[in-house]
Amino acid sequence: MAGSEQSEAQEELLFIFENGDKYTNPTEVKMSQFILPCHANHRGELSVGQLLKWMDTIACLSAERHANCPCVTASMDDIDFEYTLRVGQVVNIKAKVNRAFTTSLEVGTYFRFVGINIICEDPLSGKQWKVCNAFATFVAKGEGPGKVQLKSIVPRTPEEKIEYSIAVERRRMRLLHLETIKDLVSSSTIQKEPDFEESQHVVPAEKTRVETVELVLPPHANHQRNTFGGQIMAWMESAATISASRFCKEHPVLKTIEMFHFRGPSQVGDRITLKAIVNNAFKKSFEVGVCAEAYHQEGWERKTHINSAFMTFVVLDKDGQLSTFPCVKPEPGDGERRYREASARKKIRLDRKYIISCKQTEVPLSVPWDPSNQVYLSYNNISALKTLAAKQNWVLSCTRKKAKLFTLEEDQLLFFKAEMTVSVNIKQVFLLLSDMSRRHEWDTHYQKFKLIQKVDEDDVIYHVISPSVNKAGNFQDFVLLASRRVPCADGDPYLIALRSVSLPAAPPTEGLDRGEIPCAGFKLCQKGEACTNIAYYIQATPQVLPYLTRDITGLSSDVCKIVEACNEFLEQNKDTVHPLGSVTLGGT
Ligand code: COA
Ligand code: ADP
Numbered sequence: 001m002a003g004s005e006q007s008e009a010q011e012e013l014l015f016i017f018e019n020g021d022k023y024t025n026p027t028e029v030k031m032s033q034f035i036l037p038c039h040a041n042h043r044g045e046l047s048v049g050q051l052l053k054w055m056d057t058i059a060c061l062s063a064e065r066h067a068n069c070p071c072v073t074a075s076m077d078d079i080d081f082e083y084t085l086r087v088g089q090v091v092n093i094k095a096k097v098n099r100a101f102t103t104s105l106e107v108g109t110y111f112r113f114v115g116i117n118i119i120c121e122d123p124l125s126g127k128q129w130k131v132c133n134a135f136a137t138f139v140a141k142g143e144g145p146g147k148v149q150l151k152s153i154v155p156r157t158p159e160e161k162i163e164y165s166i167a168v169e170r171r172r173m174r175l176l177h178l179e180t181i182k183d184l185v186s187s188s189t190i191q192k193e194p195d196f197e198e199s200q201h202v203v204p205a206e207k208t209r210v211e212t213v214e215l216v217l218p219p220h221a222n223h224q225r226n227t228f229g230g231q232i233m234a235w236m237e238s239a240a241t242i243s244a245s246r247f248c249k250e251h252p253v254l255k256t257i258e259m260f261h262f263r264g265p266s267q268v269g270d271r272i273t274l275k276a277i278v279n280n281a282f283k284k285s286f287e288v289g290v291c292a293e294a295y296h297q298e299g300w301e302r303k304t305h306i307n308s309a310f311m312t313f314v315v316l317d318k319d320g321q322l323s324t325f326p327c328v329k330p331e332p333g334d335g336e337r338r339y340r341e342a343s344a345r346k347k348i349r350l351d352r353k354y355i356i357s358c359k360q361t362e363v364p365l366s367v368p369w370d371p372s373n374q375v376y377l378s379y380n381n382i383s384a385l386k387t388l389a390a391k392q393n394w395v396l397s398c399t400r401k402k403a404k405l406f407t408l409e410e411d412q413l414l415f416f417k418a419e420m421t422v423s424v425n426i427k428q429v430f431l432l433l434s435d436m437s438r439r440h441e442w443d444t445h446y447q448k449f450k451l452i453q454k455v456d457e458d459d460v461i462y463h464v465i466s467p468s469v470n471k472a473g474n475f476q477d478f479v480l481l482a483s484r485r486v487p488c489a490d491g492d493p494y495l496i497a498l499r500s501v502s503l504p505a506a507p508p509t510e511g512l513d514r515g516e517i518p519c520a521g522f523k524l525c526q527k528g529e530a531c532t533n534i535a536y537y538i539q540a541t542p543q544v545l546p547y548l549t550r551d552i553t554g555l556s557s558d559v560c561k562i563v564e565a566c567n568e569f570l571e572q573n574k575d576t577v578h579p580l581g582s583v584t585l586g587g588t
Pocket of ligand 2: 278289
């Protein structure tokens, strides 16, 4: 296992300037820690709480390097732990700021290992392997009560540019996370709890309850007396692990942590109460919820809810196989609600992992659309387009009048780009091109359009029928998710991303060949006051390949005609008041 990861883990980002200087990101921070018995549990394994403390510390140092003022942890995204670390091994952690927003910034690391990058090393054999990644968000806290406006990050390397651009999408997902869970729970008909009376192996949830308290002392806090986020996470992990052990009566292994969100601060002198209980057990894993509240120095009357987290544990038997668990009988009221919410979280976690862990353009097209994964598919749609647009080595294949066509062959995939500049204001171009119901006015492939679902202001799902590729063939149809984004900051492009989705409301129909588009879309950049550069990207699939290659090789000019028609359409409508014109176009 470790060996196979070795070369990947050792890969260092190396960016050389034209003058030969090696580039190092100014916010990059590295930490190496020997795992000593004081960092480990009784089995000699590194405690996850200790790892969280190190992760938070290094991420905070990186954030403060950029902010030049104290920063506090606002959130730590979901973490999947892939390996257990042991006494005697070395943990190498690297972090850098991916992007600064207004008062907050995202800390992550390199392209291959995005997130706070943790590599474990066995110093005796020299082997290295990846342990986990994470992204943390910090908020800058200046001296006074006012908000700190952070300076922007200037990404230099191609990898930094991609991370910089995708950080906006991760932020969007983070801020929608709670709503996504609430929506799923309120809209789903999650199966009723099993019949606990009849089930033989049932553990009453109250038997797993843990309530404990910690006093925040100076070593737990920074020089401004604010408790370190990593310390709170470590206490929460410890309470959750006790609850988990009470349930499984074994030594549980922590596999995943749902996003930590620090709702409120705590300070030296506060008492932190930690309450944990098993919310639900699935066959081979179970969820423990833990809630942290701070009682402020004045007494036990005034408290702040500072954090809630949900952790998934497993147990490995002596052969390394996953053990099976009994059912949990939740307490009436809140316990039953948490039991159902744990199921919803598990579903969302699996969807998210499936959609996000795939390479951007490799998400299976069969990913079915549903309200609980819409945020992740929309994320994937936009970030796949951003990744495609950031690719280098495009080869100019032909120039026709206003349009330039490019190709890119990479990893056995073929991509196309068509580029032109129009004398139309960028906001107007964005409004016109993101209105899919008007695409037939310039694109002959959009013969019939039907809106299936307006998901929100920025995402729509539609069905489109296109002529057949071959003269004798069937017509084709596509079900596409269109996601659009206005710039988050000056200099960001406007984007309209397209990808196929499947949903029961639009099943394949007889007589139509269902085509699929894994990644396509427009990137718009302002060129002066009234001009817009439009780049259209598409990943080749059997359904679109023939059109594109015929043009590239000069056998047809279909694509170029469409590009020209698009130009004409935009010019003709440059002053029309658009029905979508009321949509805010200022920034997210
Ligand atoms: N994940 C990531 N960022 C988040 C977030 C979340 N769940 N919730 C809010 N933010 C970001 C916002 O996007 C905003 O960033 P921006 O200015 O770059 O747009 C920033 O936090 C401030 O948001 P705002 O809505 O103005 O403030 P808030 O009242 O929600 O406060 C915190 C956010 C994080 C400052 C506040 O909850 C806090 O002080 N938490 C405790 C932090 C702490 O002390 N941590 C250490 C451990 S106790
Ligand atoms: P929610 O109830 O919506 O899950 P909370 O923030 O109240 O959110 O709690 C988070 C988790 O902490 C709960 O899911 C539960 O597992 C645990 N928890 C909350 N309150 C208690 C308590 N009094 N005793 C034990 N565990 C608790």
